Amino acid sequence: DGGITQSPKYLFRKEGQNVTLSCEQNLNHDAMYWYRQDPGQGLRLIYYSQIVNDFQKGDIAEGYSVSREKKESFPLTVTSAQKNPTAFYLCASSTPNRGRGGTEAFFGQGTRLTVV
Amino acid sequence: AQKVTQAQTEISVVEKEDVTLDCVYETRDTTYYLFWYKQPPSGELVFLIRRNSFDEQNEISGRYSWNFQKSTSSFNFTITASQVVDSAVYFCALYTPGANSKLTFGKGITLSVRP
Numbered sequence: 001d002g003g004i005t006q007s008p009k010y011l012f013r014k015e016g017q018n019v020t021l022s023c024e025q026n027l028n029h030d031a032m033y034w035y036r037q038d039p040g041q042g043l044r045l046i047y048y049s050q051i052v053n054d055f056q057k058g059d060i061a062e063g064y065s066v067s068r069e070k071k072e073s074f075p076l077t078v079t080s081a082q083k084n085p086t087a088f089y090l091c092a093s094s095t096p097n098r099g100r101g102g103t104e105a106f107f108g109q110g111t112r113l114t115v116v
Numbered sequence: 117a118q119k120v121t122q123a124q125t126e127i128s129v130v131e132k133e134d135v136t137l138d139c140v141y142e143t144r145d146t147t148y149y150l151f152w153y154k155q156p157p158s159g160e161l162v163f164l165i166r167r168n169s170f171d172e173q174n175e176i177s178g179r180y181s182w183n184f185q186k187s188t189s190s191f192n193f194t195i196t197a198s199q200v201v202d203s204a205v206y207f208c209a210l211y212t213p214g215a216n217s218k219l220t221f222g223k224g225i226t227l228s229v230r231p
């Protein structure tokens with residue numbers, strides 16, 4: 001089945017450590033996104049990538065880094081510079097679907113990161 | 117810049133009541149797409165509907181209906197005869213294609229349907 005896989009589902013990190021969240025898609029989508037969700041804040045865009053080897057900062061990129069070496073993979077690293085990393089992280093992918101007149105984003109199941 | 121505003125943060129209704137979730141958007145682009153997503157307690161976002169800027173027809177899907185009005189930049193979502201399973205967080209989102217296209221979400225509306 002086509003879809004997006006995020007791993008792990010739950011992740012615990014000690015203060016001062018870097019940690020990498022995985023996002024893999026087999027939908028052959030060009031664009032991929034990372035969002036952070038905090039209670040009452042909705043979804044905020046961290047980074048996004050329209051094509052391989054290219055990515056742009058979103059609204060809250062500080063303390064995060066990404067890479068896009070392969071079309072199907074868009075890992076997110078939460079660095080020690082991110083002062084408040086405890087949150088729910090969602091990965092998404094999309095591609096223009098001209099036959100249906102638009103684009104649609106597909107989401108993974110999310111990773112809940114907790115700093116201990 | 118683009119923006120999505122969901123002014124309602126929490127709504128609580130009794131089962132079988134109708135409920136409307138509001139969404140107001142801002143964009144300078146003439147071509148754009150609007151979405152509604154549902155996020156149940158499990159966390160995964162579930163796609164509900166997509167509407168492009170050139171199609172102002174309202175849509176009905178079972179108990180769900182959507183009212184798109186470009187004149188007021190609104191894309192409201194109505195659930196008729198609500199059920200407990202409708203309890204979730206609902207997000208409205210805006211996508212504008214182009215060199216730096218991205219999905220912008222509202223803050224979400226938490227809907228609680230009581231038996």
